[in-house]
Amino acid sequence: MKLTGAQVMVKSLELEGISTLFGYPGAAISPFYDALLDSTLTHILTRNEQGAAHAASGYSRVTGKVGVCVSTSGPGATNLITGIATAYSDSIPLVAITGQVQSDLIGRDVFQEADITGATEPFCKHNYLVKDVRELPRIIKEAFHIAATGRPGPVVIDVPIDIQTQEIDFKYPKEIEIRGYKPNYKGHPQQIKKIAEAISIAKSPLICAGGGVITAKASDLLTKFAEKCGIPVVTTLMGIGTIPGDHSLNLGMLGSHGVYCANYAVNNTDLLILIGARVGDRALGTTGKIAQKAKIIHIDIDPAEIGKNVSTSIPVVGDVRLVLEDLLEIVKGGDTKQWLSMVLETKQTRKKTIDIQTKNVNPRLVIDSLSQKLSADAIMTTEVGQNQIWAANSFIARKAGAFITSGGLGTMGYGLPAAIGVKKGKPESTVVVVAGDGSFQMSMPELGTIKQEGLAIKIIIFNNSRLGMVRELQKNRHNGRYSQVYLDSNPDFVKLAEAYGFSAERITDNSQVDSALDRLLADDKTYILECIVDPEEATV
Amino acid sequence: MAKHTLSVLVENRSGVLSRVSGLFSRRGFNIDSLAVGVTEDPEVSRMTIVVDGDDYTVEQVNKQLNKLIDVIKIRTLEPSESVSRELALIKVNATPANRTEIMQIVEIFRAKIVDVSKNTLTVEASGTNEKVTALEDMLRQFGIKEIVRTGTIAIERGNKYIKAGNNEE
Numbered sequence: 056m057k058l059t060g061a062q063v064m065v066k067s068l069e070l071e072g073i074s075t076l077f078g079y080p081g082a083a084i085s086p087f088y089d090a091l092l093d094s095t096l097t098h099i100l101t102r103n104e105q106g107a108a109h110a111a112s113g114y115s116r117v118t119g120k121v122g123v124c125v126s127t128s129g130p131g132a133t134n135l136i137t138g139i140a141t142a143y144s145d146s147i148p149l150v151a152i153t154g155q156v157q158s159d160l161i162g163r164d165v166f167q168e169a170d171i172t173g174a175t176e177p178f179c180k181h182n183y184l185v186k187d188v189r190e191l192p193r194i195i196k197e198a199f200h201i202a203a204t205g206r207p208g209p210v211v212i213d214v215p216i217d218i219q220t221q222e223i224d225f226k227y228p229k230e231i232e233i234r235g236y237k238p239n240y241k242g243h244p245q246q247i248k249k250i251a252e253a254i255s256i257a258k259s260p261l262i263c264a265g266g267g268v269i270t271a272k273a274s275d276l277l278t279k280f281a282e283k284c285g286i287p288v289v290t291t292l293m294g295i296g297t298i299p300g301d302h303s304l305n306l307g308m309l310g311s312h313g314v315y316c317a318n319y320a321v322n323n324t325d326l327l328i329l330i331g332a333r334v335g336d337r338a339l340g341t342t343g344k345i346a347q348k349a350k351i352i353h354i355d356i357d358p359a360e361i362g363k364n365v366s367t368s369i370p371v372v373g374d375v376r377l378v379l380e381d382l383l384e385i386v387k388g389g390d391t392k393q394w395l396s397m398v399l400e401t402k403q404t405r406k407k408t409i410d411i412q413t414k415n416v417n418p419r420l421v422i423d424s425l426s427q428k429l430s431a432d433a434i435m436t437t438e439v440g441q442n443q444i445w446a447a448n449s450f451i452a453r454k455a456g457a458f459i460t461s462g463g464l465g466t467m468g469y470g471l472p473a474a475i476g477v478k479k480g481k482p483e484s485t486v487v488v489v490a491g492d493g494s495f496q497m498s499m500p501e502l503g504t505i506k507q508e509g510l511a512i513k514i515i516i517f518n519n520s521r522l523g524m525v526r527e528l529q530k531n532r533h534n535g536r537y538s539q540v541y542l543d544s545n546p547d548f549v550k551l552a553e554a555y556g557f558s559a560e561r562i563t564d565n566s567q568v569d570s571a572l573d574r575l576l577a578d579d580k581t582y583i584l585e586c587i588v589d590p591e592e593a594t595v
Numbered sequence: 596m597a598k599h600t601l602s603v604l605v606e607n608r609s610g611v612l613s614r615v616s617g618l619f620s621r622r623g624f625n626i627d628s629l630a631v632g633v634t635e636d637p638e639v640s641r642m643t644i645v646v647d648g649d650d651y652t653v654e655q656v657n658k659q660l661n662k663l664i665d666v667i668k669i670r671t672l673e674p675s676e677s678v679s680r681e682l683a684l685i686k687v688n689a690t691p692a693n694r695t696e697i698m699q700i701v702e703i704f705r706a707k708i709v710d711v712s713k714n715t716l717t718v719e720a721s722g723t724n725e726k727v728t729a730l731e732d733m734l735r736q737f738g739i740k741e742i743v744r745t746g747t748i749a750i751e752r753g754n755k756y757i758k759a760g761n762n763e764e
Binding site for chain 2: 172173176177180181184201233234235236357358359361362363
């Protein structure tokens with residue numbers, strides 16, 4: 056079958072089982088967009104390429120499929136970059152397809168030329184510049200394989216426009232042979248035995264669950280493991296939902312923005328079991344220093360994570376799900392009653408009651424009330440900043456994948472476009488975006504995408520007319536010398552919503568929260584709830 | 596800090612060198628030298644990388660390099676169980692008065708004179724990094740006009756060898 060490169064790209068995506076992709080056309084990718092017209096693929100036109108990458112990321116996180124985003128060359132491709140780096144930090148499988156200028160003009164600084172493979176090299180799992188159309192089927196096959204297997208991540212395919220128009224006899228490869236890429240899935244039995252032994256003698260063991268547990272679809276096994284051995288669980292920001300938020304063994308999020316109980320447990324454990332967690336600096340506090348009195352077990356599919364940020368007594372390289380399956384067969388658990396009663400008491404006594412006397416709207420009250428009203432299959436995406444931490448610490452994620460955030464890179468402007476992908480991937484779920492007034496404005500034009508696609512997304516904006524997280528940092532670290540954190544020209548978000556044809560309201564007092572949330576959730580379209588928050592409101 | 600020699604088999608494709616060198620700069624690892632050339636298999640190149648760092652650094656270099664899709668195999672070479680060489684070309688000032696002395700030094704180091712002009716001699720030397728450095732030191736007194744060094748290449752002694760497939764001994 057003779058196909059052009061562009062037709063090969065489209066056909067290969069279909070053969071990879073892709074049904075939805077996110078992108079923004081331009082000259083250097085125009086043959087691909089032309090071929091798209093004759094395909095079954097659904098394309099979502101975002102308002103910026105960065106939105107396309109984040110939407111593909113959100114889509115991937117709820118469907119388990121590889122997210123696909125497309126852009127043209129030059130500025131289109133560079134706009135994708137933040138989304139690619141975000142996916143890399145959070146290990147999200149993504150294939151980013153970029154158009155490139157004509158092959159023989161590469162390197163001549165022609166119109167809309169940028170070296171996107173060079174630019175993305177440090178923060179993508181792999182990338183390709185296609186130089187021969189005959190290599191295109193193999194490259195696409197490899198790209199999807201690399202993105203989705205091992206530790207997932209983004210892969211970039213840069214396709215010059217002339218490659219898209221050249222014809223080949225199309226045959227999609229069935230097998231892949233990449234000599235240097237053979238992920239190790241099965242954990243070493245001897246190491247797993249060592250874990251079981253360490254647990255049997257530990258007095259105060261603690262599990263730290265990260266996003267890798269969600270990627271490995273192992274949250275059910277993690278909960279079973281914790282229950283069987285009577286071990287409490289702390290989660291990282293990316294690990295929220297790995298054990299249900301209302302589970303008695305869940306101590307909450309650890310780290311500099313985590314809860315007291317989780318950090319108390321980390322400081323007093325004698326056996327810390329890190330599972331699919333890279334122990335980033337926000338979780339550690341000080342790099343390399345965590346649970347100093349404890350023996351450390353680290354289970355991760357990426358060997359490079361083990362020993363990178365914390366030295367480990369028992370390293371296990373393997374797929375978290377397979378390792379937990381093997382471990383559950385042999386582990387018996389020790390006597391943790393005293394330890395459990397101690398940490399659970401800490402959880403009870405230090406549980407903050409939400410102060411409803413706060414000035415304006417208390418964001419914790421909003422998230423807490425929202426959690427009570429949402430069903431278990433609801434999905435929350437967040438922006439980055441104070442809103443993210445308020446949401447992380449107050450939202451009850453009842454299952455894995457219910458809380459979607461930019462954990463590693465901390466990308467403002469992630470939540471809104473990610474929600475578009477989430478809603479496309481799981482149309483039956485209620486999708487709520489939690490945003491700050493600053494981060495919301497980073498991707499605000501994506502309201503147009505929501506409108507065009509007719510999506511029903513619930514948006515809560517915590518408006519304190521500040522870059523709240525930075526302001527707090529300046530308060531604590533720079534003696535209150537506030538620099539460039541005032542957002543004095545915020546638009547009227549209610550009127551803005553109305554301009555797009557969405558319903559919206561603004562609340563200024565805690566007494567309005569309950570009924571406003573009811574209206575937000577009852578509306579069958581996109582709804583914006585703006586909550587005026589006291590700028591002095593602390594993050595934790 | 597100790598020097599460690601890594602022998603790395605990579606796919607012989609464009610862009611691989613930049614991926615490898617980029618990884619070093621991005622992660623703050625210090626490359627002492629990097630030499631690359633094609634192997635007996637034209638689809639595979641071998642990089643000899645000398646890294647300056649402690650055990651943590653070498654372990655991380657190893658693991659992070661392994662993550663690159665184009666990297667096929669890595670081995671850390673023990674100095675006692677491997678042979679390492681470097682090639683250097685040194686262009687040194689030479690006058691009729693000191694030409695003989697230079698030739699004697701070259702002879703002692705088992706180096707070769709590969710080019711000669713009225714005012715210069717060009718010396719080719721191969722050996723360990725230390726030997727080449729020692730020769731360079733000896734020739735410095737005459738005035739070195741130009742020097743080019745390849746960086747270290749290394750190979751394991753005896754029957755051990757690293758192949759892209761699984762047929763290692």
